[in-house]
Amino acid sequence: MDLPAYYEFCCRVKTVTGHHCLEKIPEILGDLGAGVPLIITDKGVSDAGLVEVVTSAMKDRVKIGSVETDVPPDSDLVAVNRLAGVYREKGCDAIIAVGGGSVLDTAKGVNIVVSENASDLMAFTGAGALKRPLKPLIAIPTTSGTGSEVTLVAVIADHERERKMLFTSYFLLPDVAILDSRMTLSLPPAITSATAMDALSHSVEAYTCLAKNPLSDAFARSAIELMRHNLFKVMDQPGDKEGRLSLAVAANLAGVAFSNAMVGMVHTLGHTVGAVCRVPHGTCMAILLPYGLEYNLHKNAPLTAELLLPLGGEQVYAGTPRHRRAEKAISLIREWNERLFHLTGGKHARCFKEVMDAEGNAMVPREKLKDIALKAMGDGSIFYNPEELDADDAMMVLIHAWEGTPLNRDLIRKG
Secondary structure, eight states: OOOOOOHHHHOOEEEEEEEESSSGHHHHHTTTTTTOOHHHHHHHHHTTTTTHHHHHHHHHHSOOEEOOOOOOOOOOOHHHHHHHHHHHHTTTOOOEEEEHHHHHHHHHHHHHHHTTSSSSSSOOOOEOOOOOOOOOEEEEEESOOOOOOGGEEEEEEETTTEEEOOOEEEGGGGSSEEEEEGGGGTTTHOOOHHHHHHHHHHHHHHHHHHTHHHHHHHHHHHHHHHHHHHHHHHOOEEEEEHHHHHHHHHHHHHHHHHHHHHHOOHHHHHHHHHHHHHOHHHHHHHHHHHHHHTHHHHHHHHHHTTTHHHHHHHHHHHHSOGGGHHHHHHHHHHHHHHHHHHTTTTTSSEEEEEEOTSSOOOOGGGGGHHHHHHHHOOOOGGGGOOOOOOOOHHHHHHHHHTTTTOOOOOSSOOO
16 A cells, blocks of 8 residues: 555544543542533424433532523534523533534534634634634534544534525534443434434545545544444344444444545535435435545545455455456445434435435425535535545536436546
8 A cells, every 4th residue: 555645643632431431520620720611503403302411410419500402404604603601601611412423513612712802713714724722612512523622623504595505613622522422322213323424424525535544544544344233233223322323433433534534425425416416414414425435436435445355344355356346345334324314214325316304304306406506515624535526527417416416427537
């Protein structure tokens, strides 16, 4: 394997993992020099009783400034700026984020605004805008997908412009991530499946995109192998504490991998579908992942072939001819989606025309695809994709992903 001439790798988030590690929060806050946290979460997490699990674990040893539960499914600028006002009003000195990717990204956005004493988050978009450390942030994920508890990225939706804004800085890394199995035990099957495929997309793109390096590769492979061993076990036995914790660790490893190696066109298109049509991010990743690998196959076949080992195991890898391993890896991902579709009673979508809202309405109208393809060209992750992607290419991929048909490889550029 040819090593890159230069790369950087950073993983400085303290991760506390176990079945009863929430009880460490008072000690962790003390080590961070904080004592009045703002708890940021969403209504679903609160209604599931998970915030109460967190607060009970603190046992009156922490003065909570406020518990805010109105983070939307796609965090937006309005929510960030409002919560920053609550932080200041209540005299808080730290943030505890309890939730999935939207909650964790919201907390990162709030931390920017309060730490910089700013009035609007938009002043800090892109990379390099932050120049100093932020307030203490503890991240407690309640899904096993985004890996946001260990990433230097926050994605905040600007719903007025139908875009997702990217914020990138080492200062966005949380101080501590807490992985406690109690936080994901009640996760519904459809959310378990979608968030796991989100973590898989992080690992796969980290391993196959342009900024990959030997250290991120190791994290990505380990994450994929953990998911292979535990995802379907948890789908069959939702109360499996060991399996739940293993999936949380897999998402964490995947987060470290892509935070250092970046992602590509799967996220380029997925971010935009999410922004335009309000489709959950994990659903977008599950649908688009095999298409991204197909589109890049002529550039990336050897790397995709290597992923067959963690995806399928030694027997599948050894039993597949070398020249068929890349295609087998892609077909395995489609098989995972197919199994998850049936295990969730059809709630895990395999293509965009299957994505429905709570009332049974289609969330991704076919006539929206052109708008999505054009807007995707402004997403920063496009720069790390192995193959160039223009709006026409994006449209071609989206049509196939909408219909659920594999890409015609003869239509893909050979650059």
